Amino acid sequence: MGIGIVDGESPPDYNCEQCDPKSHKELLEAIDGGIKLWEDRRTLHGNWSNEKDTPQRLGKKTGKGDKEVKNSINENSIGDGEDVFAQEDVSTIYPLTDECHHYTSIRQVPWDIQKYWQQRHSIFSCYNMGIQMTDDAWFGVTPEPIANQIAKDLAAISDPSRTVIIDLFGGVGGNSIAFALSNRWVQVIAIEKDPSVIACGQHNAAIYGASEYITWINDDCFSYLASNSSSIDPSKTVVFASPPWGGPGYTSDEVFNLNTMYPYSLKTIHDPCRHMDSALYLPRTSDLRQLAKLPPAGKKVEVVQYCMEGASKALVAYIPAACLVS
Numbered sequence: 646m647g648i649g650i651v652d653g654e655s656p657p658d659y660n661c662e663q664c665d666p667k668s669h670k671e672l673l674e675a676i677d678g679g680i681k682l683w684e685d686r687r688t689l690h691g692n693w694s695n696e697k698d699t700p701q702r703l704g705k706k707t708g709k710g711d712k713e714v715k716n717s718i719n720e721n722s723i724g725d726g727e728d729v730f731a732q733e734d735v736s737t738i739y740p741l742t743d744e745c746h747h748y749t750s751i752r753q754v755p756w757d758i759q760k761y762w763q764q765r766h767s768i769f770s771c772y773n774m775g776i777q778m779t780d781d782a783w784f785g786v787t788p789e790p791i792a793n794q795i796a797k798d799l800a801a802i803s804d805p806s807r808t809v810i811i812d813l814f815g816g817v818g819g820n821s822i823a824f825a826l827s828n829r830w831v832q833v834i835a836i837e838k839d840p841s842v843i844a845c846g847q848h849n850a851a852i853y854g855a856s857e858y859i860t861w862i863n864d865d866c867f868s869y870l871a872s873n874s875s876s877i878d879p880s881k882t883v884v885f886a887s888p889p890w891g892g893p894g895y896t897s898d899e900v901f902n903l904n905t906m907y908p909y910s911l912k913t914i915h916d917p918c919r920h921m922d923s924a925l926y927l928p929r930t931s932d933l934r935q936l937a938k939l940p941p942a943g944k945k946v947e948v949v950q951y952c953m954e955g956a957s958k959a960l961v962a963y964i965p966a967a968c969l970v971s
């Protein structure tokens with residue numbers, strides 16, 4: 646039942662369906678005593694729903710130190726009828742833009758992404774909590790089960806001396822969130838050049854309780870690597886890259902030519918990070934002979950196919966670092 650908003654439509658004594666206001670004894674007594682009971686309940690509910698809905702929280706503070714974390718309700722956090730308490734780090738906040746959407750009905754979804762939207766809960770299990778995407782991001786996001794498996798494999802394969810992971814193409818957070826929640830890395834650095842996409846990524850990380858553990862950098866990843874070469878320690882760092890796969894024949898070629906991958910070829914991506922262990926997320930039909938040429942002499946590249954519902958979605962090439970010649 647609703648109350649009309651037109652003057653004169655409301656009954657003089659509107660009671661909710663269940664009770665009369667006078668029955669709310671505890672509340673009325675609290676008001677008489679100057680206590681705002683509803684504020685305490687709201688806080689309690691906020692804490693409870695955070696614990697209940699957050700898939701996993703890290704048990705430790707990371708290398709970012711004890712930064713202040715503030716809780717806020719963001720109007721863009723409202724999902725399918727649910728409030729989300731977004732946890733925001735006080736480091737740079739990238740605001741959501743008109744390009745960022747949380748579609749709740751297929752009628753809102755552009756036709757070319759409707760098939761991806763139908764799989765939204767496999768892509769982000771917390772979709773209904775207000776996950777934000779740009780329309781282009783649907784084509785490239787790593788689905789959560791695959792991102793989690795990659796995070797697990799990378800954690801297992803990486804030497805314990807590696808404590809920092811740089812996600813070169815952070816996107817809307819599919820992989821970075823999984824790396825943060827794996828509790829393996831002291832620092833997760835997510836680079837994304839598109840301001841709308843990075844805003845979605847940061848927002849989505851907050852939904853998963855991972856924002857405190859990810860440093861978001863709105864930059865071109867190649868410029869970032871070049872300008873931070875003196876502060877990035879290759880012996881402590883692993884690079885993950887899930888580049889765009891555009892270019893001729895991604896879906897139709899029997900063997901995907903990584904040398905003509907657009908806009909960045911395999912060489913363009915691998916060269917600047919060859920002195921660090923790296924993991925490249927690539928089309929499942931990628932030319933393995935091209936990948937086999939990447940590791941330094943005497944070392945091998947490991948290739949893992951990642952499947953969902955029995956079909957490979959992508960492969961990851963795990964490539965050992967080349968030694969730095971001093």
Ligand SMILES: C[S@@+](CC[C@H](N)C(=O)[O-])C[C@H]1O[C@@H](n2cnc3c(N)ncnc32)[C@H](O)[C@@H]1O
Nearest residue numbers: 785786787814816817818819820838865866887
């Ligand atoms: C395939 S998507 C990454 C998806 C991401 N792993 C996820 O799960 O959300 C590639 C992303 O790289 C970004 N990008 C493209 N070129 C870039 C560059 N030079 N530096 C940083 N980001 C870039 C695009 O804007 C896009 O969001």
